[in-house]
Amino acid sequence: MKNFNDSLSEIGNKLLASESIYLFPHVNMDGDTLGSAVAICKALRNAGKECWVLIEDDVVLYLKFLDKGYCTYDQDKIKNPDICMCIDCADIDRFIKRKEKFLRGKTTMCIDHHFTSLHFADYNYIDPTAGATGEIIYDLLCEMNLSIDQEMGEALFAAITTDTGNFQYSNTTRKTHIVVGNLYDIGIDANKVSVEIYENVRLEKLLIKCKGISTMQVFADGKAAIAFVTQNMLSEIGATIDETEGIGEMLRSISGIEISAFLKEENSTTIKVGMRAKTYGNVAKICEKFGGGGHIKAAGCTINDTMEAATRLIMEEIENQLND
């Protein structure tokens, strides 16, 4: 384990000298981990390498367009890989079911942009200033002099646009836009990618979001909003608990709302709470009171009580902070 960065040129040279490479996206794949992996997978195959993206969970609906024969669940597709490289993984638990295989790579590598990244591989390149790991993969491919075609460019666009919240999050930089400008030069159809990603919402997801919103209460003089989803509501609609993602952000997006709380019923006595703040609120502080934590503007906790009781407790604590 190292505490410093290897250079992209060292990493690129090692990749070019190898014959077989397994790429490891993190579990619960998002656009950045999979888009980045697919782009470099195709580039390495074009360079004559045996290369696969080794996965442990299914590719979600909105990312299926990325996998044109790159992903495999088969840990024996490559028996003794020269290189095992993980992508967008801050620690080794992000690919826990594939960890043994990763460590059996003759050389291990990690390319990531999380500032908490642990430098657990033989070669590590961690750039927390990158908006997305896709930006680093773009630089790596340029460093290796591997040409980026439209398909790779679109995979990198998918990586970058999803991880930067369509260029709206504060991790977006000048560099982000410059890289994407260069991808346009390659001839990417960004709008096509965008339709694949954003116009591929499960009906049940849209319905559970609206159902959740319908439970909303606004309180603390219009400065806070709270809403919930129960197991009954989920099963009525046929939605999964993951599909409630985004409700907290929708609540926060209301004019005047500083703090939002969204409560998910895991079971009749376990309530998962996600909280968001807009500008001056500190939801980590509130969640810590319930044994949880997180960031100032995004935090969470678990309350072992009924939905009704949890709602009351959370509303009280939010009022306390906002009236301080």
Added chain:
Amino acid sequence: MKNFNDSLSEIGNKLLASESIYLFPHVNMDGDTLGSAVAICKALRNAGKECWVLIEDDVVLYLKFLDKGYCTYDQDKIKNPDICMCIDCADIDRFIKRKEKFLRGKTTMCIDHHFTSLHFADYNYIDPTAGATGEIIYDLLCEMNLSIDQEMGEALFAAITTDTGNFQYSNTTRKTHIVVGNLYDIGIDANKVSVEIYENVRLEKLLIKCKGISTMQVFADGKAAIAFVTQNMLSEIGATIDETEGIGEMLRSISGIEISAFLKEENSTTIKVGMRAKTYGNVAKICEKFGGGGHIKAAGCTINDTMEAATRLIMEEIENQLND
């Protein structure tokens, strides 16, 4: 009236030689028209000019942060303006209540990016390849050697990000990203702008959207979706008919849906229909059958009948096209 473009340098020189300028954003102001106007207004004031953004409608909630003393309703603020310049207006009806004042400018100018723009001013610069008028204003300010500060940069970012659908619409180009990359160099806080614009949703708007979605019917083997909003629903919630904007796009975003239709009750016998297609559908063709029209992927029509009858008619025509 001219049918060709004047150059940005001619326009810039004329502006620099003038003393007083009225800027005309279009009615129903959006981020592009107002962000562009505010940016150039401040630049011209910094250059010693008397300059105002002359408006006829209120600045909407999510754009209020842009107006730090630039906008006025007062048509006599400048009695005899040297230059009247409209921004993001494809024709003169886009500022109909201010048209007389516009035409009384000693020189009139139009900066726009709509391909239908009519070249109705003395000086016209129309670039339909620009993702937003904000991109052109950026070039114009550079051409004029006027420095762009953080506030102007953020106004231009607001213009560009809103008009390109956060860089997802097909009007986004390499140039769009290069301009925004340059705005980052100036030190804009894009995320702050984004919070102002997107986390400033009227509560009633969120509620009417969910109410509309709750009326959804999926038909044509899961390839089409239809929903509606009535005057009763609007008044129950206290939402305006404009706040139903975006429901058609939400319906289209569902996986498998090719065509969406959203019906708004103007009154008991007038139904406004907005239709959207995702990839291969042609909604202009359907809307033409009802005397309407538009683009292949976004069109509209009006049906003078009850909501029930209009819904039936529209569903039939969508089924016809999808079964063809």
